[in-house]
Amino acid sequence: MAQTLVTRDDVEAARVVLDGVVRRxxxxxxxxxxxxxxxxxxxxxxxxxxxGSFKIRGAYRxxxxxxxDERARGVVAASAGNxxxxxxxxxxxxxxxxxxxxxxxxPLPKLAATRGYGADxxxxxxxxxxxxAAAEFAERTGAVLIHPFDHPDxxxxxxxxxxxxxxxxxxxxxxxxxxxGGGLVAGIAAATAGAGVxxxxxxxxxxxxxxxxxxxxxxxxxxxxxxADGIAVPRPGDLTFAQVSAQVDEIVTVSEEAxxxxxxxxxxxxxLLVEPAGAAxxxxxxxxxxxxxxxxxxxxxxxxxDPLTLDEIVRRGMAAAGRYATLRVRLPDRPGYLADLLAHxxxxxxxxxxxxxxxxxxxxxxxxxTLGSVEVALTLEARGHDHxxxxxxxxxxxxxxxxxxxx
Numbered sequence: 001m002a003q004t005l006v007t008r009d010d011v012e013a014a015r016v017v018l019d020g021v022v023r024r025x026x027x028x029x030x031x032x033x034x035x036x037x038x039x040x041x042x043x044x045x046x047x048x049x050x051x052g053s054f055k056i057r058g059a060y061r062x063x064x065x066x067x068x069d070e071r072a073r074g075v076v077a078a079s080a081g082n083x084x085x086x087x088x089x090x091x092x093x094x095x096x097x098x099x100x101x102x103x104x105x106x107p108l109p110k111l112a113a114t115r116g117y118g119a120d121x122x123x124x125x126x127x128x129x130x131x132x133a134a135a136e137f138a139e140r141t142g143a144v145l146i147h148p149f150d151h152p153d154x155x156x157x158x159x160x161x162x163x164x165x166x167x168x169x170x171x172x173x174x175x176x177x178x179x180x181g182g183g184l185v186a187g188i189a190a191a192t193a194g195a196g197v198x199x200x201x202x203x204x205x206x207x208x209x210x211x212x213x214x215x216x217x218x219x220x221x222x223x224x225x226x227x228a229d230g231i232a233v234p235r236p237g238d239l240t241f242a243q244v245s246a247q248v249d250e251i252v253t254v255s256e257e258a259x260x261x262x263x264x265x266x267x268x269x270x271x272l273l274v275e276p277a278g279a280a281x282x283x284x285x286x287x288x289x290x291x292x293x294x295x296x297x298x299x300x301x302x303x304x305x306d307p308l309t310l311d312e313i314v315r316r317g318m319a320a321a322g323r324y325a326t327l328r329v330r331l332p333d334r335p336g337y338l339a340d341l342l343a344h345x346x347x348x349x350x351x352x353x354x355x356x357x358x359x360x361x362x363x364x365x366x367x368x369x370t371l372g373s374v375e376v377a378l379t380l381e382a383r384g385h386d387h388x389x390x391x392x393x394x395x396x397x398x399x400x401x402x403x404x405x406x407x
Contacts, residue, residue, distance in 0.1 A: 003242035006152050006190040011159035014061045018160055021093065022057050025049050025161075027168040027297065032269050033285045039294025041285060042169055043266075046161060047274050047303030051113070053230075054161055054184055054301055055086030055148075061157030062146050063090045071096040076143040078102075078130035080229050081110030082302050083148040088117035099143060101134045103127040107229075107306035128234065149183030150237025159187025165297050166195060173293040174198040178280035178301045179210060179251060180231035182240030188299070189247035198249045198292060202280040204228040205253035209235055210244070214251065227313060228259055230277030230302055257320035258283040263310075264317030266300065276313060278302035322385030325350070326377070327392065330366050330401040333359065333374040344398060345380060348391045354379040365403035 025045045033041035046054040063075055074097040077087040084100040091098035098119040102111060103126055115121050124133050138145040147154060161184065165172055175192065177185040179201035189199045203210055207224030219236040226232050236244070244251075254262075259276045262283035266274040274282070281298035305313075318324045331337045338355075345352060358375040369375060382388040395402050 003239050004152070005243050005246060006155045006159065006187065006239075008191055008193055010152065010156040011163060011187065011191045014057070014153070014156040015160045015163055017061055017064055018057060018157065021060055022160070023049050024164055027165070028270065028272075030270060030282075030298070032265060033282065033296075033298065034294075036286050036289040037292070037294050037296050038290040039296070041294065041296045041298060043270065043272070043282070044161065044165055044168075044297050044299045045272065047272060047278050047300045051082070051085040051089050051117070052302055052304040053082040053086065053278070054158055054299075055082045056089055057086075057160050058149075058154035058157035058183055058187070059083065059086035059146060060090040060093065062151055062153040063087070063094050063096065065153050066096070066144055070144050073142040073144065074099065075146050076100070076134045076137050076141075077146045077148070078134035079148055080127050080130075080232070081106050081114070081304055082230055084110065084114040084119065084121070085117060085304070087146050088114045088119035092118045099137060101130040101137070103130055107304070107309060109306055110304050113304070127229075127232070147237070149181035149186075149233075150239050152239065155183050155187045155190065155239065155243065157187070158184045159191040161299060162188035162191030166192060166197075169295055169297055172197055172295050172297050174200060174296045176200045176202060176281040176284050176292070176296060176298045178228075178231050178277055178299065179203050180233040180277070182210070182236050182244050184299070184301060185248055186240045186243035189243060193247055199247065200284070200292060201244065201248055201251040202284040203251060203253050204231060204259060204277075204280065205255055207232045208253045209233060210251045211253065213241060214245065226259075226276075227256055227309075227316075228275075228277040228280060230275060231280060232277075252284055252288060254280060254283040254287050257316070258287045260313050260317035261320045262286065262317075263313050264321065267314065272300060273303045273305065273310075274300050275302050275305040318381075322388050323382055324353075325380050325382050325388045325391070326405055327380070327395075328366060328403045329376045329378065329395065331374055331376055333372050338376060341376065341400070344395065345378070345391065348394055349383065349387065350391050351381040352378060353381060366401050
């Protein structure tokens with residue numbers, strides 16, 4: 001059955017309802033990304049939205065349109081975190097009760113925030129099981145299922161981001177948007193239809209359902225694993241697939257390393273806390289230099305990230321940018337040799353973060369440990385790929401046996 005697409009009028013109607021409920025998030029210039037794009041790049045900071053992501057927009061619009069009887073029965077949702085918070089807050093504002101099914105591995109800050117907004121959180125084993133559990137709950141109790149993306153009211157609510165972009169950056173040529181189930185990119189495409197704006201969706205290449213779905217001409221299901229849990233959706237929605245197929249110009253993918261670098265860049269250069277899914281558009285602009293006409297607006301879609309996870313992501317981002325190096329060096333197992341190695345690295349400008357002596361386990365790259373030798377595993381900070389390479393070459397020239405990477 002043909003899907004009725006969301007129109008700009010639908011998005012305009014949603015904006016009237018959302019006035020005073022959601023924040024008109026700022027648009028910030030990015031000089032770093034402008035160098036990659038070959039023209040102005042601005043960041044639409046939905047990571048600064050209420051609940052930390054754009055999801056409150058669609059959730060509120062969907063629940064606001066329920067009748068009194070439906071609201072009395074309550075609402076139910078399935079989410080890894082951001083949609084959960086949006087539904088929880090929207091339900092509280094609109095006077096209905098929310099039950100949210102979340103995966104047991106959901107980040108703790110997202111769990112705590114969802115409960116803090118008043119929702120009854122129920123944990124299931126995996127994300128894939130959450131939607132089925134929510135649907136069963138809706139069938140059993142009469143609660144209204146608030147789908148995270150595949151409903152016209154949700155798409156219209158998310159599309160209000162696009163209306164704000166048109167007003168804040170009147171000459172925008174390209175909008176780059178993270179894409180999971182497709183609610184945000186579909187809504188922005190509906191909002192900007194006819195405005196001459198190119199809309200580009202971005203997925204994590206390790207968990208990307210859109211490219212094979214578009215190639216097949218229908219939604220297909222995929223699996224995978226990615227640090228961008230907010231866009232790790234196994235199948236596009238039927239409505240969002242129709243909307244994206246008709247109105248979105250392109251879907252691209254980015255690597256896990258690119259996502260990590262984007263989180264780090266947003267934090268260091270933009271002073272913006274963004275989760276990996278929320279930084280996907282930044283990753284794409286950096287990874288596809290000059291691909292799209294500017295001015296480009298990259299949507300930062302969410303900023304809800306566990307501090308422990310953030311630490312790991314930042315380290316991965318630094319490694320991907322060549323600012324962390326893991327070296328394994330073979331030395332004689334005698335006093336003074338380790339001190340000489342560390343002094344040599346210091347003269348080369350490397351800052352040693354961690355040192356581990358290995359007298360038994362040897363890395364294959366350097367061969368078996370001989371009697372009287374030791375392997376030293378070093379983690380050090382570098383200034384980038386060129387500096388890291390220069391340090392390794394200098395150590396080898398000095399006679400050290402060196403291998404790069406984890407053992």
